[in-house]
Amino acid sequence: xxxxxxxxxxxxxxxxxxxxxxxxxxxxxxxxxxxxxxxxxxxxxxxxxxxxxxxxxxxxxxxxxxxxxxxxxxxxxxxxxxxxxxxxxxxxxxxxxxxxxxxxxxxxxxxxxxxxxxxxxxxxxxxxxxxxxxxxxxxxxxxxxxxxxxxxxxxxxxxxxxxxxxxxxxxxxxxxxxxxxxxxxxxxxxxxxxxxxxxxxxxxxxxxxxxxxxxxxxxxxxxxxxxxxxxxxxxxxxxxxxxxxxxxxxxxxxxxxxxxxxxxxxxxxxxxxxxxxxxxxxxxxxxxxxxxxxxxxxxxxxxxxxxxxxxxxxxxxxxxxxxxxxxxxxxxxxxxxxxxxxxxxxxxxxxxxxxxxxxxxxxxxxxxxxxxxxxxxxxxxxxxxxxxxxxxxxxxxxxxxxxxxxxxxxxxxxxxxxxxxxxxxxxxxxxxxxxxxxxxxxxxxxxxxxxxxxxxxxxxxxxxxxxxxxxxxxxxxxxxxx
Ligand SMILES: NC(=O)c1ccc[n+]([C@@H]2O[C@H](COP(=O)([O-])OP(=O)(O)OC[C@H]3O[C@@H](n4cnc5c(N)ncnc54)[C@H](O)[C@@H]3O)[C@@H](O)[C@H]2O)c1
Numbered sequence: 215x216x217x218x219x220x221x222x223x224x225x226x227x228x229x230x231x232x233x234x235x236x237x238x239x240x241x242x243x244x245x246x247x248x249x250x251x252x253x254x255x256x257x258x259x260x261x262x263x264x265x266x267x268x269x270x271x272x273x274x275x276x277x278x279x280x281x282x283x284x285x286x287x288x289x290x291x292x293x294x295x296x297x298x299x300x301x302x303x304x305x306x307x308x309x310x311x312x313x314x315x316x317x318x319x320x321x322x323x324x325x326x327x328x329x330x331x332x333x334x335x336x337x338x339x340x341x342x343x344x345x346x347x348x349x350x351x352x353x354x355x356x357x358x359x360x361x362x363x364x365x366x367x368x369x370x371x372x373x374x375x376x377x378x379x380x381x382x383x384x385x386x387x388x389x390x391x392x393x394x395x396x397x398x399x400x401x402x403x404x405x406x407x408x409x410x411x412x413x414x415x416x417x418x419x420x421x422x423x424x425x426x427x428x429x430x431x432x433x434x435x436x437x438x439x440x441x442x443x444x445x446x447x448x449x450x451x452x453x454x455x456x457x458x459x460x461x462x463x464x465x466x467x468x469x470x471x472x473x474x475x476x477x478x479x480x481x482x483x484x485x486x487x488x489x490x491x492x493x494x495x496x497x498x499x500x501x502x503x504x505x506x507x508x509x510x511x512x513x514x515x516x517x518x519x520x521x522x523x524x525x526x527x528x529x530x531x532x533x534x535x536x537x538x539x540x541x542x543x544x545x546x547x548x549x550x551x552x553x554x555x556x557x558x559x560x561x562x563x564x565x566x567x568x569x570x571x572x573x574x575x576x577x578x579x580x581x582x583x584x585x586x587x588x589x590x591x592x593x594x595x596x597x598x599x600x601x602x603x604x605x606x607x608x609x610x611x612x613x614x615x616x617x618x619x620x621x622x623x624x625x626x627x628x629x630x631x632x633x634x635x636x637x638x639x640x641x642x643x644x645x646x647x648x649x650x651x652x653x654x655x656x657x658x659x660x661x662x663x664x665x666x667x668x669x670x671x672x673x674x675x676x677x678x679x680x681x682x683x684x685x686x687x688x689x690x691x692x693x694x695x696x
Contacts, residue, residue, distance in 0.1 A: 219315050219350030221385040222416055225423035232427040233259045235300075240264075240314035242339045243321035243357070244271050244303065246569070247391050249282055250398035251320055251356070253291040256300045257403070258428040264303035265310045265339075275303035284568050284595070287399040307339060311346030316424060319343075320356045320391060324499065325506045331360050333367070340368050344375025352385035352420050355439075358446050358500065360507035364388040364439035365413050381414035387421040388412075388439040390446030395567045407431040411442030450504030451522060456490040457501070458525035461532055464492035464677030471686050474677025475655045492676045494626045494653030495532040495574025497563025502529070502572050532676070533577040536624065539651045539674040540582065544622055546672050546680070547647050552586040557620040560627025561593040561605055565654075568595040570604050574653075575626045579605050592616040594631060618643050628654040637661045641671050652678070 218236040220228045231237050237260045241252040244266040256262045264275050274281050278296035280289045295301040304310055311317060321335035336357060343353065353372065355364050364387070369380045380386045389410045393401035408425040410433050412418035422433045436442050460478065467474035474492055481487045496502045505522040512519045544554055563573040570576075575591070582589050589607045601609040610616040613631065617623060617640050625632055633656050641648040648665075650657070652675035659678070665671035666683045673683065680686075 217313070217315055219348075219352075220424060221350045221352050221420050223420065223423070225419075225426060228420070228423035229427040232424065235259045235261060237261070237316060237424075238263065238314045239316040239318060240310045241318045241320060242266075242307070242310075242343070243319065243335070244268075244275060245320070245322065246282060246285070246395050247356075247393060247398055248320040249275070249292075250285055250288055250393075251318065251391070251402060252301060253288060253295060254399055254402050255318070255428065256295045257291060260300075260316075262295070262301040263310045263314055264301060265305070265307055266303065267305060267307075269305055272303040272305050275301070284396060284566075285398055286396075291399070307342035308346035311343040311351070312348065314347075314351065316352045316354065317343055317347065318354045318356050322499075323357045323359055323507075325503055325510075329506050329510060331507050331510055333359060333363060336363070337367060337371060340371040341375050344372040347372075347376055347378075347384065349378060349383045352387070352417070352424065354421055354424075355386075355388045356391045358390060358450075358504060358507070359388070359443055360511045361440045361443040361447065362511060363443060369413060381412075381417055385417035385420045386413045386439070387417045388442040389421060389425070390442060392446070392449070395564075395569060402429065404430045407434045409434050409436060409442050409445045411436040411439045411445075413439050447504045447508045450501055451508055451519075453490065454496065454501050454505045454529065455521050455525045456488070457492070457496055458528040460490045460492040461528050461676070463489070465535070467677040468679035468682075471679060471681035471688070473659055473682055475675075476659070491655070493532065493574075493655075494536045494578065494676065496529045497571060497573040498569065499571045533574045534581060535676070536574070536578050536626070536651060536653050537581045537585075539676075540587075540622055540624060541585075542680070543649045543651055543672045543674045547649060549621060551582060554587050554621040555619055556582055556587045556589050556622045556624060557610065557616050558589065558591045558605075558607070559593070559616070559623060559625045559632055560629050560654075561591055561601060562595050562627050562629075565628035565633075566595075566630055570596070570600075573626075576605060578624065578626060579607060583607075590616065590619065593627070594629060614640075614643060618645075620649075621645060622649040622651065624651045624653060625656055626653045628656050632656055638665065641665050646670070647672050650674075652676070 239255045239260045240263040242265045244264045252262045252264045282288050324332045392406045410421045425433045464474045478489045509519045509522045561575040591607050598609040649672045655675045
């Protein structure tokens, strides 16, 4: 494979080299982000070596078989670049480093049960890269990490294993992946600028030149790697805290008898308000994880991140609030949880994706099972086997069948098929009275109100209480003037 080191070259030279296919990029980690990322690098002209420890994944890539069917664009690009040999995959970590000019690391990161960052995959690929790489390689860490990871442990491992000096013999930068599952290619190539911060200026400028040749929205360079790492985790913590605020405002809206969704939308019509949306809980491998990267480093430096602590308490209480709404609505129909058929609609942590990490559906199901409910689930993105293994309940395949069998339908995830559900038809098919707990406020309130008034439906949403639908007198005179 032809090699063309770009470290220290001008932007114009780098652009030319990328476009003419003279640069070889190795992508370590061919997962939900890594595979689309590898294809995005190839689409700019680069030769790409995909590197993974999972042999099955490597075999699938080499034979052009897509294992991310819900990721738009991946299918076509994978076939194209396997056919024209622009992309190959391997499990040989050291060899791939030897053969490449630019290295992107996008392996998983997380936190353990004690809140300590788990960065072992990064450390182990860094060792292999350090052993394999030559002078002049540009190394870009793209996995989300706590501030300090690139200039600290990653730099130390690479220098120790290679005998080379970071910033002088090879470039080292952090550049966060700001993509979202379901839109990875578009997010990376078109939607957002790439943030780049290196361990020195030469590293930063090289990586900036490289990405300017690839991404449409250009590059934002920041002072150093530490700052680039902070950009990603600050974004994450902002969302975590903002969701907690929305959840707390939802609880208050229930007491006030107002619709939290209506209020948030109206408030956000002014440019200084960006309130997020409340829900059944915060899942995924990103938003509930990154604040704890920050908290870990922050505590080591002597600062307790109080916003994060409080947000965790509020966000992690939402699944049990959903269970409370189930109890409340069944109670209104004079039914106990014990023996009621409760169907959970949506198990993945976000709508329209196939990923279940830290899904709030899990604690909801566990609690309802403990209370002796008969629990079933519906989710078009998961097989029966996946539902059984991950959540310990049986999947009902057909949406209408699932609705018909439910004493109480609990919507935990806002898949489009639920958003587009004909509520009147659903209610007419359900047992009477139909009981719906809407964990994502997906149903139109006017339709809900009509069905509730006609006594066909008992409804609760997060931030949408019984008193919102039926009215309740609050003695504000007493509260405010007492
Ligand atoms: N998924 C997202 O929406 C998203 C968005 C932005 C950022 N990120 C970040 O991207 C990183 C990767 O996430 P993902 O969702 O693609 O993970 P993933 O679990 O889907 O894939 C990770 C891949 O890395 C491979 N791998 C694990 N250890 C390895 C090693 N030592 N050497 C080589 N390969 C190894 C695994 O086999 C797997 O194929 C994480 O840091 C995550 O925080 C993810």
